[in-house]
Amino acid sequence: MKIAIIGTGYVGLVSGADFANRGHQVTCVDINEARIEGLKQGVMPISEVGLPELVAAGVKAGMLEFSLDARAAIAEAEIVFCCVGTPLADDGRADCGMIYEVARTFGESITKPTVLVNKSTVPVGTAMKCEEIIKKELQNRKMLDSRPRVLALRGDPFFAVVSNPEFLSQGTAVRDTANPSRLIIGSDDAWAIAQMELVNASFITAGVPKIVMSRASAELAKCAANAFLATKISFINEIANLCELVGANVDDIAASMGLDKRIGPAFLNAGIGYGGGCIPKDTAALIATGHDVGYEFKILPAVQAVNESQRRILYTKLCEFMPERAGKRIAVWGLAFKPGTDDVRSAPSLQIVQNLLADGAEMIAYDPTAQKNAAGLLPQLKFAKTPLEAVQEADALLICTEWPEFAELSLEKIAEMMSNKLIIDGRGVYRNVERPNNVKYWTVGCG
Numbered sequence: 384m385k386i387a388i389i390g391t392g393y394v395g396l397v398s399g400a401d402f403a404n405r406g407h408q409v410t411c412v413d414i415n416e417a418r419i420e421g422l423k424q425g426v427m428p429i430s431e432v433g434l435p436e437l438v439a440a441g442v443k444a445g446m447l448e449f450s451l452d453a454r455a456a457i458a459e460a461e462i463v464f465c466c467v468g469t470p471l472a473d474d475g476r477a478d479c480g481m482i483y484e485v486a487r488t489f490g491e492s493i494t495k496p497t498v499l500v501n502k503s504t505v506p507v508g509t510a511m512k513c514e515e516i517i518k519k520e521l522q523n524r525k526m527l528d529s530r531p532r533v534l535a536l537r538g539d540p541f542f543a544v545v546s547n548p549e550f551l552s553q554g555t556a557v558r559d560t561a562n563p564s565r566l567i568i569g570s571d572d573a574w575a576i577a578q579m580e581l582v583n584a585s586f587i588t589a590g591v592p593k594i595v596m597s598r599a600s601a602e603l604a605k606c607a608a609n610a611f612l613a614t615k616i617s618f619i620n621e622i623a624n625l626c627e628l629v630g631a632n633v634d635d636i637a638a639s640m641g642l643d644k645r646i647g648p649a650f651l652n653a654g655i656g657y658g659g660g661c662i663p664k665d666t667a668a669l670i671a672t673g674h675d676v677g678y679e680f681k682i683l684p685a686v687q688a689v690n691e692s693q694r695r696i697l698y699t700k701l702c703e704f705m706p707e708r709a710g711k712r713i714a715v716w717g718l719a720f721k722p723g724t725d726d727v728r729s730a731p732s733l734q735i736v737q738n739l740l741a742d743g744a745e746m747i748a749y750d751p752t753a754q755k756n757a758a759g760l761l762p763q764l765k766f767a768k769t770p771l772e773a774v775q776e777a778d779a780l781l782i783c784t785e786w787p788e789f790a791e792l793s794l795e796k797i798a799e800m801m802s803n804k805l806i807i808d809g810r811g812v813y814r815n816v817e818r819p820n821n822v823k824y825w826t827v828g829c830g
């Protein structure tokens with residue numbers, strides 16, 4: 384099929400490259416000139432395992448191209464995926480301005496029956512609003528009349544808006560897109576559902592569970608999943624805090640809970656809380672949606688409150704061990720909000736580093752991918768080329784992201800390089816390994 388993808392972030396770029404490698408003709412569009420120019424030269428705007436290869440294969444096969452011209456791409460396409468951002472506005476609601484702009488351009492540009500698919504995470508009712516915007520544009524073009532669709536002339540620009548939330552995770556975006564856990568088609572329009580089945584035929588044949596539901600249900604299904612993941616994380620973090628007080632180990636509790644099929648092992652890693660561009664935003668947006676229709680969530684504000692205090696825990700612990708931080712050299716391992724990504728949006732590391740810089744500490748960080756993004760936000764932060772260089776002569780080491788390479792380093796070697804052998808481990812990297820006696824070690828959930 385001919386596909387236009389609007390927005391080349393995690394969802395748009397990875398989905399576009401994946402569709403191209405499944406035999407669809409894809410044009411990925413963005414308003415960011417540098418990004419499109421870079422993509423044409425093979426430069427990826429995000430760091431994801433396997434993405435450069437996937438994009439290169441699509442381009443080489445002549446199935447994937449990049450463009451700044453949304454109108455032309457939409458006019459050519461049979462199906463348009465809206466993958467633009469919905470940042471959190473000051474009032475806790477998702478800002479859908481860019482989604483509505485895509486709907487307007489869609490209404491201005493379609494030349495034949497076309498489906499607009501919302502892959503971005505959006506509040507309930509967004510698809511309906513997009514439909515109204517498109518109708519208005521088509522009326523302006525004198526292209527929408529009251530004929531039932533079955534009687535529309537061949538080639539009439541009729542359309543449908545479908546909600547099709549995406550469940551990929553950063554760091555594993557390519558793998559998740561190729562192996563989705565489910566395919567959600569939010570629509571009650573038989574033609575649009577058939578088009579969605581066609582474009583997703585290879586997933587359906589491979590046995591990916593497909594659920595067709597209303598657009599409102601599809602929109603809510605995404606936010607509900609992310610808010611539930613947030614709940615799981617805050618729950619295990621509270622158990623971790625209790626473990627510390629009663630002399631238990633949270634990993635043992637999580638392992639035991641995870642073996643219960645009704646609970647499952649994922650998202651039971653205790654640490655310094657959740658961050659990133661999605662889970663915090665979607666939890667806040669769900670609370671705001673409830674509020675707008677007169678439903679006040681009781682669980683979710685508590686989940687947020689636990690997360691806020693959990694994000695402060697490393698700083699609080701360091702202050703207990705080190706009451707005077709001015710002039711101290713403190714190493715930070717991990718800046719990204721999780722391993723496998725260079726993204727520092729809502730990363731717990733940022734606040735911790737800011738607090739310590741304000742205390743007058745000398746901060747030196749190591750992260751394999753996120754240093755550039757963090758440098759833009761924290762100009763006073765210094766960087767090391769390796770984790771061991773960061774701990775050289777350090778008075779303390781804080782671990783904020785559980786990059787696998789950290790677990791491979793020997794604690795003896797790390798301790799040998801530090802002036803003061805204090806390790807505050809926010810992700811439990813060394814929770815279950817034997818530690819040298821001269822190391823003062825604290826981690827979440829280990830009494």
Ligand code: UGA
Nearest residue numbers: 549550551552553650651652654656657658659661720721
């Ligand atoms: C999340 C969801 O997991 C995806 O399913 C969803 O598609 C995506 O948002 C989205 O809405 O686009 P992502 O933001 O990439 O994916 O990150 P997660 O893997 O969910 O991690 C979020 C945060 O929770 C990270 O800071 C991570 O360190 C933390 N976390 C995760 C924990 O503290 N403990 C855990 O057990 C798991």
